[in-house]
Structure formats: structure tokens, C-alpha cells
Amino acid sequence: MAGAIIENMSTRKLCIVxxxxxxxxxxxxxxGGLIAPSPTTAVPYMSVKCIDVRKNHHKTKWLMPWGTNHxxxxxxxxxxxxxxxxxxxxxxxxxxPLPSKxxxxxxxxxxxxxxxxxxxxxxxxxxxxxxxxxxxxxxxRDDMFDDWEEIAHAIEIRKLKCTFGSPKTVExxxxxxxxxxxxxxxIGSVAHKYYLINIRLPVNDRKGINVGIGEIKDIRxxxxxxxxxxxxxxxxxxxxxxxxxxxIMVWYWRRITLMTRAPVLLEKVIFALGISMTxxxxxxxxxxxxxxxxxxxxxxxxxxxIFYAMLLSFWIIFxxxxxxxQNERNRLSGYWKQVGPIAxxxxxxxxxxxxxxxxxLKNPFYSIWTTEVGTELAMAFIIVAGICLCLYFxxxxxxxxQVFRNISGKQSSLPAMSKAxxxxxxxxxxxxxxxxxxxxxxxxMTVIFFIVSQVTEGHWKWGDITIxxxxxxxxxxxxxxxxxxxxxxFLYAPSHKNYGExxxxxxxxxxxxxxxxxxxxxxxxxxxxxxxKLARKEAQE
Amino acid sequence: xxxxxxxxxxxxxxxSCYAWSVNNxxxxxxxxxxxxxxxxxAGAQSGIEECKFxxxxxxxxxxxxxxxxxxxxxxxxxxxxxxFVHAISSAGVMYTLTRNCSLGDFxxxxxxxxxxxxxxxxxxxxxxCSDNVGFGEAISKQFVDALETxxxxxxxxxxxxxxxxxxxxxxxxxxxxxxxGVSGSCTTQTCWLQLPEFREVGTYxxxxxxxxxxxxxxxGAGNSAASRGAIAETFSSIxxxxxxxxxxxxxxxxxxxxxxxxxxxxxxxxxxGKALSKWEKRSCxxxxxDCGLAVEERRAEMVSSCNCKFHWCCAVRCEQCRKxxxxxxxxxxxxxxxxxxxxxxxxxxxxx
Numbered sequence: 054m055a056g057a058i059i060e061n062m063s064t065r066k067l068c069i070v071x072x073x074x075x076x077x078x079x080x081x082x083x084x085g086g087l088i089a090p091s092p093t094t095a096v097p098y099m100s101v102k103c104i105d106v107r108k109n110h111h112k113t114k115w116l117m118p119w120g121t122n123h124x125x126x127x128x129x130x131x132x133x134x135x136x137x138x139x140x141x142x143x144x145x146x147x148x149x150p151l152p153s154k155x156x157x158x159x160x161x162x163x164x165x166x167x168x169x170x171x172x173x174x175x176x177x178x179x180x181x182x183x184x185x186x187x188x189x190x191x192x193x194r195d196d197m198f199d200d201w202e203e204i205a206h207a208i209e210i211r212k213l214k215c216t217f218g219s220p221k222t223v224e225x226x227x228x229x230x231x232x233x234x235x236x237x238x239x240i241g242s243v244a245h246k247y248y249l250i251n252i253r254l255p256v257n258d259r260k261g262i263n264v265g266i267g268e269i270k271d272i273r274x275x276x277x278x279x280x281x282x283x284x285x286x287x288x289x290x291x292x293x294x295x296x297x298x299x300x301i302m303v304w305y306w307r308r309i310t311l312m313t314r315a316p317v318l319l320e321k322v323i324f325a326l327g328i329s330m331t332x333x334x335x336x337x338x339x340x341x342x343x344x345x346x347x348x349x350x351x352x353x354x355x356x357x358x359i360f361y362a363m364l365l366s367f368w369i370i371f372x373x374x375x376x377x378x379q380n381e382r383n384r385l386s387g388y389w390k391q392v393g394p395i396a397x398x399x400x401x402x403x404x405x406x407x408x409x410x411x412x413x414l415k416n417p418f419y420s421i422w423t424t425e426v427g428t429e430l431a432m433a434f435i436i437v438a439g440i441c442l443c444l445y446f447x448x449x450x451x452x453x454x455q456v457f458r459n460i461s462g463k464q465s466s467l468p469a470m471s472k473a474x475x476x477x478x479x480x481x482x483x484x485x486x487x488x489x490x491x492x493x494x495x496x497x498m499t500v501i502f503f504i505v506s507q508v509t510e511g512h513w514k515w516g517d518i519t520i521x522x523x524x525x526x527x528x529x530x531x532x533x534x535x536x537x538x539x540x541x542x543f544l545y546a547p548s549h550k551n552y553g554e555x556x557x558x559x560x561x562x563x564x565x566x567x568x569x570x571x572x573x574x575x576x577x578x579x580x581x582x583x584x585x586k587l588a589r590k591e592a593q594e
Numbered sequence: 595x596x597x598x599x600x601x602x603x604x605x606x607x608x609x610s611c612y613a614w615s616v617n618n619x620x621x622x623x624x625x626x627x628x629x630x631x632x633x634x635x636a637g638a639q640s641g642i643e644e645c646k647f648x649x650x651x652x653x654x655x656x657x658x659x660x661x662x663x664x665x666x667x668x669x670x671x672x673x674x675x676x677x678f679v680h681a682i683s684s685a686g687v688m689y690t691l692t693r694n695c696s697l698g699d700f701x702x703x704x705x706x707x708x709x710x711x712x713x714x715x716x717x718x719x720x721x722x723c724s725d726n727v728g729f730g731e732a733i734s735k736q737f738v739d740a741l742e743t744x745x746x747x748x749x750x751x752x753x754x755x756x757x758x759x760x761x762x763x764x765x766x767x768x769x770x771x772x773x774x775g776v777s778g779s780c781t782t783q784t785c786w787l788q789l790p791e792f793r794e795v796g797t798y799x800x801x802x803x804x805x806x807x808x809x810x811x812x813x814g815a816g817n818s819a820a821s822r823g824a825i826a827e828t829f830s831s832i833x834x835x836x837x838x839x840x841x842x843x844x845x846x847x848x849x850x851x852x853x854x855x856x857x858x859x860x861x862x863x864x865x866x867g868k869a870l871s872k873w874e875k876r877s878c879x880x881x882x883x884d885c886g887l888a889v890e891e892r893r894a895e896m897v898s899s900c901n902c903k904f905h906w907c908c909a910v911r912c913e914q915c916r917k918x919x920x921x922x923x924x925x926x927x928x929x930x931x932x933x934x935x936x937x938x939x940x941x942x943x944x945x946x
Binding site: 101130229402406409 | 693695696697698699700702703718719720722726772774776777778780781783784785786788789791793870900901902903904905906907
């Protein structure tokens with residue numbers, strides 16, 4: 054029968070295709086595991102306590118922690134007490150990166166978290182639900198001798214969540230609280246070589262600003278950025294994958310347009326999946342090397358979101374189109390119940406992302422989680438998205454169950470059917486089972502590798518060879534879903550193998566006529582008209 | 595910073611810098627190491643301060659005399675306390691170096707291109723640098739271990755304990771992770787090791803001190819190659835986390851001029867505190883009672899600042915308060931009886 058290519062392929066050829074894909078998959082893992090370094094690096098920074106010696110602090114002045122123009126430093130705050138320096142005159146300065154290094158656009162993004170070392174003191178205890186007010190500013194320069202240019206300045210409030218392990222007695226004075234780290238800053242591009250962060254903790258007794266936050270000993274920052282090596286490997290992979298998916302997509306669509314009938318829903322959905330995959334693949338990130346596009350991070354999120362939504366919709370529609378019941382589907386509107394949650398969920402996540410990363414385009418120090426309302430809003434969006442996802446999976450599981458029930462029903466009546474019908478159903482069953490198998494395999498691989506990469510320490514060592522598990526996870530899984538889409542478009546493209554055979558085997562004309570009838574509509578063969586037609590044809594025979 | 599310690603650490607280092615130039619991975623020449631010397635000295639100092647804190651209520655209270663990590667005389671002790679001093683000092687050096695790395699004090703923390711630089715040679719750009727703690731460990735090793743010039747059992751013990759100190763810093767480090775995937779999900783997460791408070795290292799080593807292993811190697815230990823092999827073999831079979839000592843500790847109750855021990859007479863101890871730990875509560879019995887000394891109660895009036903209005907830094911307004919405090923000290927029994935006529939001490943007697 055003239056179904057998809059997968060049915061008409063010999064087992065040998067199918068094995069060859071499978072083998073090639075498997076080899077490519079292994080290569081994808083190895084590229085990440087052996088060539089690429091770990092995806093990200095965390096660099097700990099300890100802020101230097103500078104003294105702002107000027108009388109009024111209205112005009113911004115940048116204080117450098119080290120280097121030729123470094124500020125007047127304080128070693129610790131006991132020194133400040135003896136020298137009668139006030140809290141308002143102290144600036145915490147962090148230079149990014151550390152000496153004799155420079156940042157690079159290959160780092161793609163930078164995010165910083167902040168850790169406060171707060172010492173316990175009997176008479177200067179940390180208040181319940183204390184809030185810390187930070188006056189932060191960020192500057193850049195591209196040359197060691199240039200002046201600093203301001204990027205952003207903001208006054209941010211962060212909630213302190215600290216616990217104290219020891220009993221609160223005189224003996225444990227000086228021990229540090231155990232504080233959760235605070236989100237500090239996120240920038241979506243690293244276009245400059247040097248960055249400088251100046252943090253002030255202004256005190257105002259009257260307004261209650263920075264009162265009751267304990268005795269701060271140190272401010273530590275941890276800067277996380279993508280490794281340049283990983284970015285390069287990632288870009289290379291994207292640049293290689295884009296044309297491969299693009300070519301198979303064009304080939305697939307040509308196959309469909311060659312046919313006399315209009316494309317059915319399933320074929321359109323597979324094509325749409327190819328488009329969304331290409332959308333992710335297109336390496337627009339190359340531009341981030343030359344341009345200061347801070348929105349790249351957000352754009353990447355959106356692209357991924359579109360692909361996930363497409364993939365989830367595809368699974369639903371694939372199941373629906375293999376239902377083998379009497380219902381006429383073949384329309385997207387027939388799936389509103391299942392696709393609806395996907396749309397709602399994706400939209401929620403989109404809004405959430407816009408609230409977080411979208412606002413960060415304007416103010417890199419912003420975080421939705423720092424305010425009460427923001428946290429509730431964010432949680433609301435995430436919960437709604439989570440409910441939608443659960444709903445979706447319930448629908449999907451139910452549909453898969455239905456398909457299997459129908460399959461077992463059909464299989465018992467298969468021997469009694471005419472050859473054409475039997476072939477048609479066998480084809481449908483085979484296609485569905487094959488699809489189920491590889492989808493489950495891919496999903497399981499993703500989950501397993503995700504867990505492995507979360508649990509393990511980042512790299513495994515075998516003798517001299519170091520395997521970067523996290524990088525292998527990223528390249529491997531990314532490669533896997535690309536191969537999945539590739540295989541889907543290749544194997545589920547309509548086959549025209551039998552058309553040629555039909556012309557040579559004239560005596561099978563009646564049967565092939567039936568087949569044509571069956572293939573034009575994958576879904577509604579069982580309709581009364583079809584049964585009637587088939588019955589008539591059999592009678593003619 | 596204690597100048598004595600600084601000199602102490604630096605003299606042997608200058609002496610032996612020629613030996614290091616063979617395998618130093620950072621730079622060549624003694625000048626390069628000068629950058630680290632102040633951090634090393636500060637680190638050793640912080641180690642000693644921690645030692646004093648941890649042993650404040652023990653019979654041996656980490657006296658200055660104990661800080662001579664490596665003396666060239668044959669009088670070096672090799673007991674449990676020596677083990678602790680070595681461990682906490684090398685831990686302090688490693689800790690301070692690691693911390694100062696993050697401050698930007700050094701030019702090349704963790705970025706020796708040997709590990710990450712296999713591709714392109716630009717380690718930082720390609721794969722980031724290795725942990726600062728690795729750097730701290732290496733430099734601490736270079737400095738502290740170089741003080742050990744001998745090859746006998748004592749030297750092996752000191753080197754082992756130095757290593758145990760460094761392992762303690764690594765062992766108490768906390769792994770922290772941050773998720774930063776799509777929409778802040780955990781598809782991507784980055785983890786790093788975070789230096790603990792130095793107090794935690796001290797507490798950890800104090801536990802190790804109580805469980806320290808004794809190795810019997812002093813009998814008949816010559817400087818022959820065979821005995822050296824035996825020493826190396828013995829120490830390599832012991833976990834690097836364990837503290838090791840060769841001798842039993844002397845009686846710290848008594849004053850011993852030859853060993854430079856002061857005894858516990860005149861020491862302060864704790865009693866009847868609200869929230870004292872078991873160890874602290876028993877300190878009077880340990881320091882005084884078990885050493886054949888009596889406890890004397892002394893009352894004093896202390897002037898301290900109180901009702902302070904604090905900011906996060908730099909206290910501003912305080913009041914002066916007078917507070918009556920009771921302190922306990924160990925005194926010799928006959929001495930107390932000799933002065934037994936006073937009413938105060940009779941009252942004291944009843945209390946005891």
C-alpha cells in the first residue's frame with residue numbers, strides 16, 4: 054500500500070537508516086562529552102570594601118577593587134569602627150573578571166548571585182523577614198585605561214532568608230548565619246571586556262532602610278557564564294544541523310505536493326514540527342558575537358517554547374490520526390481540548406518569561422522573585438502552566454490507551470478483512486507502534502540523561518579521558534531531537550513506490566484502486582461510504 | 595599580623611626556594627612567591643587563632659610556644675596537639691589563599707593553562723579556570739610543606755597532618771547550585787564549591803583531633819632507606835583525612851619547663867552558663883578538679899558598651915554599662931587554704 058515510506062521500506066534498509074541515525078546520535082553525545090568543556094563556569098568573587106572618601110556621594114564615582122587606580126580598602130569592619138567610617142561611606146566593589154583575564158562575547162550571558170556573610174551578634178540580631186536595600190550600579194569598559202561607562206543603576210530590595218545553626222548565645226557570637234543566596238543580576242550578552250559592580254548599603258534610621266540586617270561581614274558574588282568552548286561547539290552543531298533539517302524539510306514538502314490530493318493534517322503538523330526545529334536550529338546567535346543583543350537569551354527561550362509546544366501538539370495529533378475509529382478528524386479544531394492546555398500553558402510561561410527576562414533587558418538587577426506580588430504572580434503562572442501540562446499528559450495517555458485498545462480490537466478482526474483493508478490497518482498499526490517506540494525511547498533518554506547530569510559532579514574521568522557529562526547531555530539531547538524530527542520527516546513522508554509497481558502489475562488494478570482510496574484519507578476509511586465502496590468492489594471481483 | 599609568624603614562615607621558604615624551582619608550576623624564582631607571602635602569613639595566623647578558640651577550654655590551650663611548626667632542634671614533639679597545629683595552620687593558609695584569590699589579589703588563580711588549555715591554549719575563554727581552592731591548596735602545599743626538610747617519621751607525620759588540614763578545607767566546602775534554564779527552570783544548572791566559615795574547618799579538625807590515630811614508628815627508626823620505606827608505607831595506608839601522631843601527649847596539668855608547658859594553674863574555666871555545651875560545662879572539672887587544683891570564684895565589675903544602636907557595619911551609639919561578672923579560675927589548693935581567713939573564700943568553699 055502507498056502509505057508512508059516506513060511501511061514500504063525493507064527491514065534491511067530500515068535497519069541501515071536506524072544504524073546511521075544511531076551513529077549520528079553517538080557522535081552528538083561524544084562532541085559534547087569529549088570536545089566541549091563544561092557548559093558553564095561559576096567564578097566566585099569576594100567584594101572589596103572600599104571607602105568612598107568624598108564628602109557628598111551625588112556624582113557617581115567608580116571605585117575599583119584592584120588595579121592601578123584601586124580604592125582605599127578596608128580589611129574588615131573593625132578597622133572601620135576604629136577609624137570612624139560610617140556605613141554609608143562603604144562601597145563593595147567587584148571587578149569582573151578577576152585580574153589578567155577579560156570577558157568575551159563567547160560567554161553569551163552572565164548571571165550573578167549574591168551571598169551575604171552576616172555575623173551573629175547578641176545585641177545586633179537579624180530581624181525576622183529582614184529586607185536589605187542595595188544601591189547597585191554596573192559599568193563597563195573595553196580598555197584598561199578607559200573611563201567606566203554606566204550600564205545600569207538601580208535601588209533593589211531583597212529579602213533575607215537566614216537561619217542560625219548554633220544557639221543564640223554570647224559564645225556563638227561571630228558565627229555566620231546560613232543565608233540563602235539572592236538573585237543579583239542577569240545580562241543576556243557579554244559585549245564588553247571589563248565590568249565593574251559597585252554596591253552600597255545605604256542606612257537610613259528614619260525610613261528604616263537597612264536597619265536590623267545584622268552585622269554584614271562580607272558580600273560575595275558568584276558569576277556564572279557560558280564557557281566559550283561550549284558556545285563554539287554549540288554554534289558549530291547548530292550550523293551543521295540547520296541545513297540538514299532544512300533539506301529534509303524541502304524534500305518532505307515536495308513529496309507531499311507531488312501527490313494528487315491535498316496534504317492531510319498529520320502531514321502538515323509534521324511539517325510544522327520541522328519548521329519549529331529549524332527555527333531553533335538557525336544559528337542567529339552568531340550575531341551576538343558582533344552585536345550587543347541582550348535580548349538573545351529571551352529569544353532563545355521563546356524559540357525553545359515554540360518547539361516544545363509544537364512537539365506536544367504533534368504527539369496528540371499523531372495519536373488522534375491513528376485512532377482507527379469512526380470519527381472524522383483531520384482538522385485542528387477537532388483537537389481543541391488537547392491542544393488548548395498546551396496553548397494556555399505556553400502562553401503562561403511566555404508571560405512569566407517576559408516578566409522576568411523581558412524586564413531584565415531594562416534593569417539587569419530585576420528579579421520577579423524579590424517582591425511579594427511578583428512571587429505570587431510568578432507562582433501563579435508556573436502553577437497554571439503545570440496544571441496545563443498535567444492535563445495534557447492525561448489526555449495523551451488516554452489517547453494512547455484508546456489507540457492500543459482499538460489496535461487490539463482491529464488485530465483480532467484482521468484475518469477476516471480484505472487484503473487492502475488489512476494492509477491499510479497493518480500499516481497504521483505498524484506506523485503507530487514504531488512511532489510510540491522511538492518517542493518513548495527519546496523521552497526516556499532525555500529524562501535519564503537529565504537525571505544523570507543533575508546527579509553527577511559534571512565530569513567523569515577514565516584514565517586520561519575526561520567526559521563532560523553536562524555538555525554531553527546538552528549536545529546529545531539536542532542532537533537526538535533533531536534526529537527525531539529528521540527521521541519523522543523522512544520515514545513518514547508519503548511513499549510513491551507503489552505507483553510504479555501499479556503500472557506494471559495491471560492485474561492488481563482493483564486492489565490498488567482500493568489502496569488509493571484508502572491512502573487519500575488516512576482516517577475515515579471506516580465510514581459507511583467506504584464500507585459500501587469496498588463491499589461493492591469485492592462483489593465485482 | 596604577627597610579625598614573628600611571618601618571619602617564621604618565610605625564612606625556611608627563602609632557604610629552600612632553589613629546591614622548588616624544579617617542580618613549581620606557577621613561575622620561576624623566589625620573587626614570584628613574595629606575592630603570596632603576606633597571605634600565607636595571615637593564613638597561618640588565622641589558623642592559630644582558630645586553634646586558640648577551639649582549645650580555649652582544654653588543658654592544652656594552644657599556647658604560642660606550640661606554634662613553632664618546624665624547629666631544627668630535636669626537641670620537636672609529635673603528639674596529638676602537634677598534629678592539630680599542623681593541620682589547622684596549613685588549612686588556614688589554604689583558606690586565606692583561596693579567599694584572597696576571589697578578592698582579586700593574585701594574577702593567576704586557578705588559571706594554570708595545564709588543565710583546561712588543551713584546546714587553543716586560552717583556558718579561561720575555552721573552559722573557564724579551575725577552582726580557586728585548587729590554587730590555594732597548591733600554594734599552601736608549596737609553602738607549608740616546604741618547612742619539613744627531614745625525612746624521618748616526624749617529618750612524614752607533619753606532612754600527613756598538613757595534608758589532613760587541606761583535606762579538611764575541601765571536605766567542609768559546600769556545594770551550591772543555581773538553576774538557570776528556560777524560564778529559570780533546572781534544565782541548566784551550575785554548581786560550585788563554596789568556602790565555609792573557617793570556624794567550620796576548625797570544628798571539623800577538632801573532631802579529627804579527638805579521633806587522631808597513633809602510629810608506632812619511633813622505636814628503632816634510623817635514617818636508613820629501609821626505615822624510610824616503612825614510614826612511607828605506613829603513612830600511605832592511613833586515610834589522608836585522619837590526623838596522625840607518634841607520641842602520647844604529656845600531662846598538661848603540670849608545668850614542665852623543658853617541654854615549655856605552663857600547666858593549668860591560673861586558667862579560667864566556665865561554669866553554670868545558660869547555654870554551654872557539655873564540653874564547656876565540664877571545663878572546670880577538667881582544668882582544675884582533675885588536675886588537683888581548686889576552683890576559685892572571682893567577682894569583678896566590668897564596664898562594657900551596651901544598648902548600642904547598630905548598623906550593618908560600624909556601631910554608632912552605645913551606652914556604658916557596669917556589669918557584675920563571676921569568673922572561675924584554677925588555683926592550687928594549699929594556696930587557697932593559706933588565704934582561707936577571708937569571708938569571701940569561706941563562702942566560696944561552701945559553694946564548691
